[in-house]
Amino acid sequence: MKDEFEQIRDEIPYSSPVKPVQLNLDSEFQFDCHPGVSCFNECCRSIDIQLTPYDIVRLKRHLHLDAREFVARYTVPFEMDHHGMPGLKLATKPGTTECVFLGEEGCTVYPDRPSACRYYALGAMGVRKVGEPRVEDIYFVVHEPHCKGHAEPVRRTVREYRKSQGVEIYDEMNREWRDIVIKKRTSGPTIGAPSERSMQLFDMCSYDMDSFREFIQSEGFRAVFDLPDEELNRLVEDEDALLQFSFRFLKQVLFGEFSIPRREEGVQQRIEARKHIWKKRKEEMERRYREEMERLKYEEEQQFSAEKQSDPQAQARR
Ligand code: SF4
Numbered sequence: 001m002k003d004e005f006e007q008i009r010d011e012i013p014y015s016s017p018v019k020p021v022q023l024n025l026d027s028e029f030q031f032d033c034h035p036g037v038s039c040f041n042e043c044c045r046s047i048d049i050q051l052t053p054y055d056i057v058r059l060k061r062h063l064h065l066d067a068r069e070f071v072a073r074y075t076v077p078f079e080m081d082h083h084g085m086p087g088l089k090l091a092t093k094p095g096t097t098e099c100v101f102l103g104e105e106g107c108t109v110y111p112d113r114p115s116a117c118r119y120y121a122l123g124a125m126g127v128r129k130v131g132e133p134r135v136e137d138i139y140f141v142v143h144e145p146h147c148k149g150h151a152e153p154v155r156r157t158v159r160e161y162r163k164s165q166g167v168e169i170y171d172e173m174n175r176e177w178r179d180i181v182i183k184k185r186t187s188g189p190t191i192g193a194p195s196e197r198s199m200q201l202f203d204m205c206s207y208d209m210d211s212f213r214e215f216i217q218s219e220g221f222r223a224v225f226d227l228p229d230e231e232l233n234r235l236v237e238d239e240d241a242l243l244q245f246s247f248r249f250l251k252q253v254l255f256g257e258f259s260i261p262r263r264e265e266g267v268q269q270r271i272e273a274r275k276h277i278w279k280k281r282k283e284e285m286e287r288r289y290r291e292e293m294e295r296l297k298y299e300e301e302q303q304f305s306a307e308k309q310s311d312p313q314a315q316a317r318r
């Protein structure tokens, strides 16, 4: 049976007949990229880059934008799995495949470029091997014909390359989120299709720290979760800590992995309040069902009388 790396590797459209080799942190590979290469910026002219939560935090801060504005202006939504788990890709300039941040002199957001840009020409992924609970980090070299960096005479280990590209902090900040995505993808039919509400929460906790910051200060959140004021203030002021907290919150909501203390009376009040909402929702669904039945009955009667007028004998035979 193929493991996840082998399955994904076989789906990547390689132009080279050589299949990528799985690397670990101490594996060496030959590659270098610098402004002197003849292909400089070629890789930014045809992009397909998935953004991580920490990519978004860094980019929106770089551009001094609110998360909602950044997402609206510079990303394109896509679904990460067949249940509609929301993902975001970096936008391209209108009518082209060129990155929206590519300028005359190169990358205009270079100090805060996304983690996929830092890794290139390495690919990186978390893989849960068959029968193992742990998610393993694996790496592979991506060979694309336009990239001349593979001919540069520089050899480094994956560990050295990651350090030189400043990618370690990105992996650290995104690790829990990556594990949530893998768990959600592989949770199987016992958990079933996620509700729209859980997908909305996933979206906010992954890509919109400004809304999440407002959410944790709301009365509804504070009625249910028992966070000391000091902790709440720290989260409001420190966006990196807020991002990590949002992943804890997601794990609690999606998988029942409790790490945020709850106020039991708040939970009970919420259940009581929800009972009212569920009752209303049920009544609304019943009302819509009745209306739909009446509409179908009316259409059938209309069709019947139209047929009767056009062919009275046929109707007599019915
Ligand atoms: S963000 Fe910068 S490095 Fe990444 S594809 Fe765009 S221009 Fe290139």
Ligand code: SF4
Binding pocket: 032, 033, 034, 037, 039, 040, 041, 042, 043, 044, 120, 121, 146, 147, 148, 149, 150
């Ligand atoms: S060497 Fe590769 S990564 Fe560097 S600019 Fe050229 S295409 Fe991009």
